[in-house]
Amino acid sequence: MLKDENPRPLLDVRGLTKRFGAVQALKGVDLSVLPGEVHCVMGQNGAGKSTLIKTLSGVHQPDSGEIFWDGEKVDLSTPTAALSLGIATMYQELDVVDGLSITENIFLGHERATGGVLHVKKANAIARTLLKRLGHGSLSPSREVGTLSAANKQIVSMARALSRDTKLIIMDEPSAILDAGEVQNLFRVVRELTAQGIAVVYISHRLEEIREIGDRISVIKDGQSTANNMDVADTPKAELIRRMTGRDVSNVFPERTPISVTAPVVLEVTDLELAGHFDKLSFSVRAGEILGFAGLVGSQRSEIIETIYGARKASAGQVTVNGKRLTAGSVTSAVTAGIGLSPEERKSQGLILDEPIYKNVTLSTFERFSRTGLLDEAAERRAASEQIEALELRPADPQRPARTLSGGNQQKILLARWLVHGTKVLLLDEPTRGVDVGARAEIYTLIRRLADAGTAIIIISSEIEEVLGLSDNVLVIDNGQVLAQKTATEIDEHGVLDLVMKGSAA
Amino acid sequence: MSKQKIEVAEQPIAASTQKQAENSGTSHRSGGLVQNLMHGPAGRSLGLVVALVVLVLIGLITSGDRFTSSENMLVILRHASIIGVLSIGVTFVITAGGIDLSVGSVLGLTSVVGSLTAVQAAASDSTWLIMVVVSLLVGAIAGLINGVIIAYGNVVAFIATLATLVAARGLAEIISERRTLLVTNTDFTKFMRADFLGVPVLVWIFALVAAAGWFLLNRTTFGRRTVAIGGNLEASRLAGIKVKRHIVSLYVLVGVAAGIAGLMMMGRTTSGTSTHGYLYELDAIAAVVVGGTLLVGGRGTIMGTVFGVLIFSTLTNVFTQNNMDTSVQALAKGAIIVLAVLLQQRFASGKVRKAKKLPLKV
Numbered sequence A: 001m002l003k004d005e006n007p008r009p010l011l012d013v014r015g016l017t018k019r020f021g022a023v024q025a026l027k028g029v030d031l032s033v034l035p036g037e038v039h040c041v042m043g044q045n046g047a048g049k050s051t052l053i054k055t056l057s058g059v060h061q062p063d064s065g066e067i068f069w070d071g072e073k074v075d076l077s078t079p080t081a082a083l084s085l086g087i088a089t090m091y092q093e094l095d096v097v098d099g100l101s102i103t104e105n106i107f108l109g110h111e112r113a114t115g116g117v118l119h120v121k122k123a124n125a126i127a128r129t130l131l132k133r134l135g136h137g138s139l140s141p142s143r144e145v146g147t148l149s150a151a152n153k154q155i156v157s158m159a160r161a162l163s164r165d166t167k168l169i170i171m172d173e174p175s176a177i178l179d180a181g182e183v184q185n186l187f188r189v190v191r192e193l194t195a196q197g198i199a200v201v202y203i204s205h206r207l208e209e210i211r212e213i214g215d216r217i218s219v220i221k222d223g224q225s226t227a228n229n230m231d232v233a234d235t236p237k238a239e240l241i242r243r244m245t246g247r248d249v250s251n252v253f254p255e256r257t258p259i260s261v262t263a264p265v266v267l268e269v270t271d272l273e274l275a276g277h278f279d280k281l282s283f284s285v286r287a288g289e290i291l292g293f294a295g296l297v298g299s300q301r302s303e304i305i306e307t308i309y310g311a312r313k314a315s316a317g318q319v320t321v322n323g324k325r326l327t328a329g330s331v332t333s334a335v336t337a338g339i340g341l342s343p344e345e346r347k348s349q350g351l352i353l354d355e356p357i358y359k360n361v362t363l364s365t366f367e368r369f370s371r372t373g374l375l376d377e378a379a380e381r382r383a384a385s386e387q388i389e390a391l392e393l394r395p396a397d398p399q400r401p402a403r404t405l406s407g408g409n410q411q412k413i414l415l416a417r418w419l420v421h422g423t424k425v426l427l428l429d430e431p432t433r434g435v436d437v438g439a440r441a442e443i444y445t446l447i448r449r450l451a452d453a454g455t456a457i458i459i460i461s462s463e464i465e466e467v468l469g470l471s472d473n474v475l476v477i478d479n480g481q482v483l484a485q486k487t488a489t490e491i492d493e494h495g496v497l498d499l500v501m502k503g504s505a506a
Numbered sequence B: 001m002s003k004q005k006i007e008v009a010e011q012p013i014a015a016s017t018q019k020q021a022e023n024s025g026t027s028h029r030s031g032g033l034v035q036n037l038m039h040g041p042a043g044r045s046l047g048l049v050v051a052l053v054v055l056v057l058i059g060l061i062t063s064g065d066r067f068t069s070s071e072n073m074l075v076i077l078r079h080a081s082i083i084g085v086l087s088i089g090v091t092f093v094i095t096a097g098g099i100d101l102s103v104g105s106v107l108g109l110t111s112v113v114g115s116l117t118a119v120q121a122a123a124s125d126s127t128w129l130i131m132v133v134v135s136l137l138v139g140a141i142a143g144l145i146n147g148v149i150i151a152y153g154n155v156v157a158f159i160a161t162l163a164t165l166v167a168a169r170g171l172a173e174i175i176s177e178r179r180t181l182l183v184t185n186t187d188f189t190k191f192m193r194a195d196f197l198g199v200p201v202l203v204w205i206f207a208l209v210a211a212a213g214w215f216l217l218n219r220t221t222f223g224r225r226t227v228a229i230g231g232n233l234e235a236s237r238l239a240g241i242k243v244k245r246h247i248v249s250l251y252v253l254v255g256v257a258a259g260i261a262g263l264m265m266m267g268r269t270t271s272g273t274s275t276h277g278y279l280y281e282l283d284a285i286a287a288v289v290v291g292g293t294l295l296v297g298g299r300g301t302i303m304g305t306v307f308g309v310l311i312f313s314t315l316t317n318v319f320t321q322n323n324m325d326t327s328v329q330a331l332a333k334g335a336i337i338v339l340a341v342l343l344q345q346r347f348a349s350g351k352v353r354k355a356k357k358l359p360l361k362v
């Protein structure tokens, strides 16, 4: 489709470099995007993908290198400069204002107004059309964005990109917070855009997605372009991984260890109910077992584990750990009993962004590193360093503030926290969200190793393949109800989707 | 290619996901209609109306007709007007996540400069509007200095305006040589002390400023961006808003409000002195916060601020009517502020609720 014409690139980037203090984030990156194509940018966590797109959206200024737009050299000194050229960006960290309505967010910075006076009705009407076009016509434009799920916030972010006269939309890991169905919806929109000649730069760690939606791929490794404009169809997966990591990674899940019949039940949930979300939920997890929750976003999976953890107060039913009953709605009771939770929304719920990595890692265990009330920071740093090593966290410097890490590496900090903690029951909500291929395999192995050591684990993931590949047993959950309980090997991705479809039709 | 196959499955999946996402979105954060109402703006102003009604009832019970007479109502309003104008300005900076501690002393400074002999001489040669222009200009310049230091010097608003609070008072003392300057321009004082349709001009000014403030905050791009900056500064910047420039204009705006308040003060007292507006910044901030504007920014309400101001001035009036000690009055004020903030935390935005939900012990 595009190959034979050899058209002029819409965006042409040559030799971009960018340094943050001691970190050389970009060391020479090239990128060439054609009109109407989906150009995928790949690379490991910390490779410099987000930094690259932030220089293209006017957030960061490159130290050297040139950017050509439609054949002309441009200087993108502010976000406004990029936006007015027609470059719209959906950032990795959601960039919406919670206190404003959907419409207000969509038109933020380019409000529909005459002489500064807003046209509220007109803006709402356009917003409604945009939402419909994005397949979310049922969302009310006047709804406050703070009340939306992360996936719907992203819809708002995309509507904002479309509300401008855009020629290029940059999407930085949009699918990280989406489930299978929503990813298909996203792709439908992307196809619609490219059909109109709009170019899309698409960043993702999921290779299957790239295969499905991408036209060409460019790879960045350690801030440097290692491959440009490879054809998606012609590039084998193994080659891509090699270009990204510089080595061969087998993305297979670790082998399951058969759970002995005598393994004790560690976590027992009986008739648990959270009014308005789910009721009469019963299941148990044995020592050494990994139980997966499969389902779509909005299926109440997170609510279930947050209730087990006591962050939400159960309206009925009980949770026991090793036969000991927990107090409903008490996180302290859960933590004392040995439950750990790695939450879904890490930025707001889990990380103290301005503190160094090691303090974030030991946040829930720092008492252990204290003697007579004085903290032993050296021991804290040692413990953190071990986990940094195990998870390949980059940069491997425990002193770096969490804020300066790339998205995927921030995720690893949270995982490290519970690995240090040594819990009896570990609840993992989307543990590999935004984590690159190489590190994913490491994380899977680590989770399996924890289970083998006797931890009972519950894992939630929007990637059904991941739930099925990693778990021993699976609960298929929809709308707060268990549709099926299966051994992971008994069911495949289609089986899960079929169940969910039938469940929601009923 | 696999593209074909997937397109078939796409519609039903998208549709069902959407339905679920929508479900979870609504049912997940709000439990029922009543709670929804309480969480909304209606709920917050409802609380304020109730508080005001309770105060009026107390006034009625303790002082009867003396309290409800129309003269007394005007006393309450006139008392509210100067703090009211300051509070409207302060609402804007707080909504944007800032704070202005200097409004009280800038008020004093504008009153001093506006009453200078030279200015009044120029005014009597032409028109008293000269005094108005000069005072507003002084307020605007003070605000400009605050804004530039905060936005471009990256100094925390609390510190920057604290410095201005001290400095403006000092400057006012130097200019006035610590004397009280009399406002001799009778055209000016006559205007400021007049009634229009049976209501004092000072009250009209407050009403106009409140109406203009409401319009600016709720109906203009300026207001919208103010809320956005307070809610998420980074997102606002990424959306292409010129954040620094906007912040400067906000402090200029509150400076102008202090200038208007300064003029009202000159009219009411027929004097300009460096002690005018002493500690007014605290009353203004208290009124704004009690009104329901979030101190962390991202949500502001002019209506709430007006109620906040009225609640405090009614309270003062009830106490005065009953000849009660000003110390008791201060105590009651303090209690109201704490109560209001506690209520705010119960009802207020996701920001506060989310923070409470943190499943970590920090």
Ligand SMILES: Nc1ncnc2c1ncn2[C@@H]1O[C@H](COP(=O)(O)OP(=O)(O)OP(=O)(O)O)[C@@H](O)[C@H]1O
Pocket: A020, A021, A023, A024, A025, A043, A044, A045, A046, A047, A048, A049, A050, A051, A052, A092, A394, A395, A404, A405, A406, A407, A408, A409, A434, A436
């Ligand atoms: N503001 C900053 N200050 C200091 N260092 C930074 C800053 N932003 C990024 N970096 C560093 O630059 C490097 C590249 O980060 P970037 O966010 O671009 O990675 P990424 O490829 O997007 O990774 P991920 O897949 O995890 O999102 C990292 O080493 C990161 O720590």
Ligand SMILES: [Mg+2]
Pocket: A049, A050, A051, A092, A172, A406, A407, A408
């Ligand atoms: Mg990134």
